[in-house]
Amino acid sequence: MADRQFDADVVVVGGGPAGSATAIACASRGLRVVLCEREPGARDRPGETLHPGVEPLLAQLGLAARLPEVVGARHDGLWIEWGGPRRFEAFGSDAAGPWQGLQVWRADFDALLLDRARSLGVVVREHCAVAGVLEHGSMPGGVMTSTGPITAQIVVDATGASRWLGRTMGIASPARSPRLVARYGYVEGSCPARDEAPLLVGNASGWTWSARVRPRTYQWTSIRFGERAVGEVPDELRGLAALGPERGADVTWRMAERTAGAGWFMVGDSSATLDPTSSHGVLKALLSGMTAAHLIAASIAGKAPADEIAAAYHEWVGGWFAADAARLRDFYRSIGADCFA
Ligand SMILES: Cc1cc2nc3c(=O)[nH]c(=O)nc-3n(C[C@H](O)[C@H](O)[C@H](O)COP(=O)(O)OP(=O)(O)OC[C@H]3O[C@@H](n4cnc5c(N)ncnc54)[C@H](O)[C@@H]3O)c2cc1C
Structure with a gap:
């Protein structure tokens, strides 16, 4: 249920593919979303080769017609x-x-996703770094940004390798591979x-x-x-x-020990990451954002207890991470990489 005591239903931290996908999918479900990105605009960054599975996801996010502009x-x-x-x-x-x-080209791709989010009513705040979590009882109730507080029912960490929320809440993301x-x-x-x-x-x-x-x-x-x-x-x-x-x-493989809880979710690289040979970085960023959005809408609508929803999300992230990691470990063993023996 939308709760007007909050500035937004959902505040998303980070404007990469995971953050934009979360924002678009939440806004498509009628939720009020604010997205904070610390940079002044989309930046060039690696992650330019997209797996074929990305295209149907972009179509679901309403980007099929504009995709040729950036491919x-x-x-x-x-x-x-x-x-x-x-x-x-x-x-x-x-x-x-x-x-x-x-x-x-990632700056163009990320900007396209942010544009789509804006067109659905997402308030995109650029040059807006998030530094702290606001508390609402025992749960996160928003974020403190460089331009002031934003209250929200759900906080989504889409900060990539910065893993802002995990670091703030003291949630470890241990290495699952040799250092890479x-x-x-x-x-x-x-x-x-x-x-x-x-x-x-x-x-x-x-x-x-x-x-x-x-x-x-x-x-x-x-x-x-x-x-x-x-x-x-x-x-x-x-x-x-x-x-x-x-x-x-x-690019050491990592997965957070908890990827969701009552009032918060981690999506994209902030939840789990493998090295680029997995070729799934952007695919998983989009998919995790869309999956989280589905569960966020269910949680706000009170369809299931928040801790059950969080546990289901964590199991889903853990499942694909374990499957991809096993496949990648076999791939490395096949060339005799001693550190994966
Ligand atoms: C060398 C290299 C090559 C790669 N090649 C590929 C590839 O070919 N294909 C592929 O699919 N993947 C590739 N990847 C992985 C891919 O880049 C990532 O998986 C993908 O960008 C993750 O998206 P994300 O949205 O989770 O995070 P990001 O794209 O990192 O976005 C995070 C955003 O959060 C913002 N942010 C961080 N902290 C804050 C804060 N406190 N407040 C506000 N905003 C904040 C950042 O500015 C950034 O815009 C590669 C990675 C590397 C390192």
């Missing part, structure tokens, strides 16, 4: 050289044709071999990924197992002009 390229599968000769792995197909992955640090960067120019589909090359010491993310721009990511992170521009991209500095990101 730089499509690919039917990936080139993989993983402890053996290079081969092409297609995503699959159905009666409608081959399933295709999408290449997007990715180095990544962008280059500009022409690499015709990479225009058709991304390439993943792995061996017992690490892996390297390269993909065209928009015309004349390629992204590379590399991980060296058990060593100090050293960037390794793939051979085929050497000689192209670097676009900005090389960067690093901790």
